[in-house]
Amino acid sequence: xxxxxxxxxxxxxxxxxxxxxxxxxxxxxxxxxxxxxxxxxxxxxxxxxxxxxxxxxxxxxxxxxxxxxxxxxxxxxxxxxxxxxxxxxxxxxxxxxxxxxxxxxxxxxxxxxxxxxxxxxxxxxxxxxxxxxxxxxxxxxxxxxxxxxxxxxxxxxxxxxxxxxxxxxxxxxxxxxxxxxxxxxxxxxxxxxxxxxxxxxxxxxxxxxxxxxxxxxxxxxxxxxxxxxxxxxxxxxxxxxxxxxxxxxxxxxxxxxxxxxxxxxxxxxxxxxxxxxxxxxxxxxxxxxxxxxxxxxxxxxxxxxxxxxxxxxxxxxxxxxxxxxxxxxxxxxxxxxxxxxxxxxxxxxxxxxxxxxxxxxxxxxxxxxxxxxxxxxxxxxxxxxxxxxxxxxxxxxxxxxxxxxxxxxxxxxxxxxxxxxxxxxxxxxx
Numbered sequence: 001x002x003x004x005x006x007x008x009x010x011x012x013x014x015x016x017x018x019x020x021x022x023x024x025x026x027x028x029x030x031x032x033x034x035x036x037x038x039x040x041x042x043x044x045x046x047x048x049x050x051x052x053x054x055x056x057x058x059x060x061x062x063x064x065x066x067x068x069x070x071x072x073x074x075x076x077x078x079x080x081x082x083x084x085x086x087x088x089x090x091x092x093x094x095x096x097x098x099x100x101x102x103x104x105x106x107x108x109x110x111x112x113x114x115x116x117x118x119x120x121x122x123x124x125x126x127x128x129x130x131x132x133x134x135x136x137x138x139x140x141x142x143x144x145x146x147x148x149x150x151x152x153x154x155x156x157x158x159x160x161x162x163x164x165x166x167x168x169x170x171x172x173x174x175x176x177x178x179x180x181x182x183x184x185x186x187x188x189x190x191x192x193x194x195x196x197x198x199x200x201x202x203x204x205x206x207x208x209x210x211x212x213x214x215x216x217x218x219x220x221x222x223x224x225x226x227x228x229x230x231x232x233x234x235x236x237x238x239x240x241x242x243x244x245x246x247x248x249x250x251x252x253x254x255x256x257x258x259x260x261x262x263x264x265x266x267x268x269x270x271x272x273x274x275x276x277x278x279x280x281x282x283x284x285x286x287x288x289x290x291x292x293x294x295x296x297x298x299x300x301x302x303x304x305x306x307x308x309x310x311x312x313x314x315x316x317x318x319x320x321x322x323x324x325x326x327x328x329x330x331x332x333x334x335x336x337x338x339x340x341x342x343x344x345x346x347x348x349x350x351x352x353x354x355x356x357x358x359x360x361x362x363x364x365x366x367x368x369x370x371x372x373x374x375x376x377x378x379x380x381x382x383x384x385x386x387x388x389x390x391x392x393x394x395x396x397x398x399x400x401x402x403x404x405x406x407x408x409x410x411x412x413x414x415x416x417x418x419x420x421x422x423x424x425x426x427x428x429x430x
Contacts, residue, residue, distance in 0.1 A: 014331045024286035053240055057156050059277040060243030064250045066269040069112050071254025071261045074120040076218035077102050083214050086201025090192030092128055094185040096121040097142045101181055104146025105225045110371060114143035114379060118386040128199045133393025138188055140383035141401045144368030147334055148177035151228055154334045156239060158360050161342045166239045167232060169360040171423040176361050176413045183405035220257045224249055280335060287339040294344060304348045314352045318414050321345055322366055329370015337367045361413050361420035369406045372398060
C-alpha cells in the first residue's frame, strides 16, 4: 500500500509541475516521516553510487554544449545543409533535421538543440513560406536526436546505472538515430512536396566555390564530435577525458572562430552549466535513493510478476514496457527517466532475452518520443515559444511524425536486436 501511495504521489507532483528533485525529495520525506521507512540506510548507497569518475563527464558535456550554444555554432551547420538541400521542395526543412542531429550530438541537450537550431532555422523557413506550425513541430521532433547520437549524456548515465560499457551504449543508438533521421526527412518531404507556395533557396552563382566556403566555415563545428568520438573509440581517451577535451576545444572555437563568445557570454555559459550541473546532481542523489529503495522492496520482481500475469508473450510484454517508458518520458526529463526506469525494467527485459545494450537504445528512443508526445510534451511547448506559434498548430504534424517516424523506429529497435547491436558487434567485437 505504501508503495502504491508513493507511485501516485510521484505522478501527481510531476504532473503538477514540481521540479523532479523536489518531487523525489517529497517522496523521501513521506517515506521517512509518515511511512516510517528507514531512509537513512539508503543515503550512504546514494553517495557511494555517485562517487564515480564516469559521472564527471556529465558536467563537462553540459559545459561544452553551453559554450557551443552561445558560440554561434548553429548557423554554419544550417548553411552547409541548406546549400545541398535548399533547391528541393521540403529540402530546407530537411536541412533543419540534419542540423539538429549534428548540433544535438555536440550539445547533448534536446532543449538546447531546439532553442539554438530553432532560433536560426525557423525565421529562415518562414521567409521561404513554410507553415509555422509544421516547421516548429519538425524541429521539436528532431531535437531529441541528441539523446541518440553519441556522445549522449543519457547513455553515459544508463551505462553507469546498469554497469554496461559506455562505448557499447554509444554505438547502440547510432543506427536507430539514422533510421529516425531518414524517416523524419521522408515524412517532411511527403508533407511538403505539393506546397507550391514554398520558395526554394537561390542557387549560388558558383555552386562549388560556395559549397567549399560553407564547408570550410562549418568544419570547426563538425570536428568537435569527430575529435571526441575518435578519441574514445581509438582508445586514446576515456569518455570523461573526451568531455574535458570537448570543453577545451569549444572555448577557442567559440571565441575566435565563430566569435559568438565574449567574456560576458562565457561567464553566462559557466554559470548556467554550474546551475544545471547542481540540479542534475541533486536529482541524481534523490532518484538513486528512491530507485535503490524500490529495488530493495523488490518492486522489479513485483512488476515482473504482474506483467507476466497479464501475458507471457514477449511481443506484448515489450509493448507494455515501451508504453511505460513513453509515459515516463512524458512526465519527467530524460536524465531522471533513465535513472528511474533502467534499474527497475532491466531485470524484466533480460528475462525476455533482451540484451542490456539493446535496452539502452530502446530507452533512448522511448524517452525522446515521450518528450514530444501530447498531452505533456515539454518540447512542443518550448517549440511553440521559440517558433512564436501555437501548440495546436503543431499537434497534427507532430502526431504524423510520431506515427510514421518515431513509432516505426521504436518498433525496429525493440523487435530487431541487430538494429542496436550491429555496430557494437562490428566495432568492438561485442
